[in-house]
Amino acid sequence: DGGITQSPKYLFRKEGQNVTLSCEQNLNHDAMYWYRQDPGQGLRLIYYSQIVNDFQKGDIAEGYSVSREKKESFPLTVTSAQKNPTAFYLCASSTGTGQETQYFGPGTRLLVL
Amino acid sequence: GEDVEQSLFLSVREGDSSVINCTYTDSSSTYLYWYKQEPGAGLQLLTYIFSNMDMKQDQRLTVLLNKKDKHLSLRIADTQTGDSAIYFCAESINLVDNDMRFGAGTRLTVKP
Numbered sequence: 001d002g003g004i005t006q007s008p009k010y011l012f013r014k015e016g017q018n019v020t021l022s023c024e025q026n027l028n029h030d031a032m033y034w035y036r037q038d039p040g041q042g043l044r045l046i047y048y049s050q051i052v053n054d055f056q057k058g059d060i061a062e063g064y065s066v067s068r069e070k071k072e073s074f075p076l077t078v079t080s081a082q083k084n085p086t087a088f089y090l091c092a093s094s095t096g097t098g099q100e101t102q103y104f105g106p107g108t109r110l111l112v113l
Numbered sequence: 114g115e116d117v118e119q120s121l122f123l124s125v126r127e128g129d130s131s132v133i134n135c136t137y138t139d140s141s142s143t144y145l146y147w148y149k150q151e152p153g154a155g156l157q158l159l160t161y162i163f164s165n166m167d168m169k170q171d172q173r174l175t176v177l178l179n180k181k182d183k184h185l186s187l188r189i190a191d192t193q194t195g196d197s198a199i200y201f202c203a204e205s206i207n208l209v210d211n212d213m214r215f216g217a218g219t220r221l222t223v224k225p
Binding site: 045090092102103104 | 156158201
């Protein structure tokens with residue numbers, strides 16, 4: 001089945017530690033996105049990539065990094081510079097033509113110990 | 114900046130209709146969306162409407178758009194307990210997907 005997957009479902013981070021959230025899609029989509037969701041707030045865009053080996057910062061990129069070495073994969077690293085990383089992280093993908101909307105993964109909940 | 118606003122909570126009885134409202138500020142919004150998020154899950158696209166439409170119906174869901182007032186609503190007929198979730202309104206200012214803006218979400222609780 002085609003879809004977009006994220007792993008793990010829950011992730012724990014210690015102070016000062018970097019952690020990487022996985023996002024994979026087999027929809028042959030060119031564009032991929034990372035969002036952060038906090039309680040009572042809408043989604044906020046962290047990073048997005050419209051093509052392999054290229055990505056742009058979103059609204060809240062500080063403390064995060066990404067890579068896009070493969071079309072299918074768009075991992076997000078939450079660095080120790082991100083002072084408030086506890087949130088629900090959603091990955092999405094789209095064909096990138098602008099004619100349709102995004103498909104979302106199931107999300108990863110990151111908790112700081 | 115441009116905002117998308119929704120009320121945070123809505124509670125209805127099973128079998129009643131639910132109406133979730135959304136307002137947006139950017140008059141150039143082209144696409145307007147409704148997403149559903151169940152606990153611990155990602156967003157699921159329910160429906161979307163182009164700004165040149167007034168209404169779109171899909172089974173139990175009816176979307177109404179008042180472009181003049183920048184008001185979007187989602188009506189769920191015969192609401193079931195399985196409809197309990199958070200519903201997000203979103204807009205695209207243009208045809209580029211990375212320009213989507215989301216509201217904070219409305220938590221719908223359906224009581225038996």
